[in-house]
Amino acid sequence: MGQAFLPVLPTTHLTSTDKNVCATFWEMQIKCTQCGADVTVQQDETFIECPFCASALFLDKRKVVFHYLINSNFKPNEAEGNLKRWMAGNHTVKDLDLKAQIAKSDFYYFPVWYFKTKDSTGDRIHLQPAASTSVSEIKKLQIPAGALKFYDKNLHNEHEIVKPDVLYDSAQTWLQNSGTDLNTVSEAALVHIPFYQFHYNFNGQSFTALVEASSGQVYANIYPAKSEAPFRVLFAMSIAGFIVTSIICYALGFMLNSSDLIEALLTAEVFKVFAYGLVSVPLIIMAYVIAKKV
Ligand SMILES: [Zn+2]
Structure with a gap:
């Protein structure tokens, strides 16, 4: 032997x-x-x-490229449920879940290059899309240990498998360029990850969102986000409001105590305490109304 x-x-x-x-x-x-x-x-x-x-x-194993697939745990309606919950969340425009019209959805397995590196700081997973995609969030995917199953072409619909068009060599070059020592790679694999891709319309514009079908996590680069413009206007108004209030308070202080500078400043400070309180009331109400509407 x-x-x-x-x-x-x-x-x-x-x-x-x-x-x-x-x-x-x-x-x-x-x-x-x-x-x-x-x-x-x-x-x-x-x-x-x-x-x-x-x-x-x-x-x-460092010289083998493995070939895995992650199983889908979500049915189309369950994936859509996750999308709606995400749409109802805080970072998207208000009532997106009610106003967005889902135009179509596709299911596919998207290929990514998977590199596991091992060094003194521990294990790390690096992902790189193996086909072109506009959703760069794919690199942030979390792949749970144990989810990787060996790819078996007989178990899956060939038309659901997105063909990789990024070569393994290119992925390795990317990994190297991102500062990883290729000698620390302990495992490399091509992984097919299940996704539902939703196309939806909102205010005459169309958007795309992905629901990763093993975890149910939603990924989107571009979506109707909460507008920040009203909050910026409110911020500018607040600053202007407090400056104007301060000037009025000093003017009043000097008008009432024209002979004594110290007395005039003290009077102005007392006025400011009350005036700031008064000015902040409408600003707080406006902030509340904007947060409700946007
Ligand atoms: Zn032998």
């Missing part, structure tokens, strides 16, 4: 025209370094025994 190390593994390069790569990616045959037989490697195996010559083989 010899010990063998397997440095060279099957192709990890992926092109959009390479249709069979998904199927063969993981039903991977490696050559036994001792007897040359084809050995099939399973998902979680690192140490393999050659069934033909009983050699102990070690699989260097």
